[in-house]
Amino acid sequence: MLGGTWQDRDGSRRAMAAGDIIVVAPYNAQVNALRDALPAAVRVGTVDKFQGQEAPVCLVSMTASSAEETARGMEFLFSRNRMNVAVSRAKALALVFGAPRLRDAGCATLEQMRLVNTLCALPDLPSSG
Numbered sequence: 783m784l785g786g787t788w789q790d791r792d793g794s795r796r797a798m799a800a801g802d803i804i805v806v807a808p809y810n811a812q813v814n815a816l817r818d819a820l821p822a823a824v825r826v827g828t829v830d831k832f833q834g835q836e837a838p839v840c841l842v843s844m845t846a847s848s849a850e851e852t853a854r855g856m857e858f859l860f861s862r863n864r865m866n867v868a869v870s871r872a873k874a875l876a877l878v879f880g881a882p883r884l885r886d887a888g889c890a891t892l893e894q895m896r897l898v899n900t901l902c903a904l905p906d907l908p909s910s911g
């Protein structure tokens with residue numbers, strides 16, 4: 783991505799830079815870990831931090847390995863509103879990263895099924911390698 787070209791709505795082209803990427807994670811502990819691992823120019827925060835902000839690229843970390851391991855429950859992690867806000871921060875590309883087991887969540891209610899379906903509805907891209 784870095785070093786690639788970004789074209790804005792007005793047609794202006796420029797090289798992608800680290801500042802053109804935001805990373806969204808649901809939990810502060812994951813935000814802190816990502817901040818430590820990524821270049822300082824990449825903005826990292828929770829959905830709440832990026833409310834009203836955009837960037838050419840938004841990377842969304844789902845953080846948990848499974849719905850059963852989530853600290854605040856699947857209703858928080860899979861919240862359709864939070865997911866919508868996260869992916870709509872991207873002007874051009876939004877990528878959601880999560881463990882495949884997240885889609886295998888055991889649901890006890892119809893609402894939980896709807897929440898997991900939100901994640902399942904995201905398109906699968908073929909993995910390289």
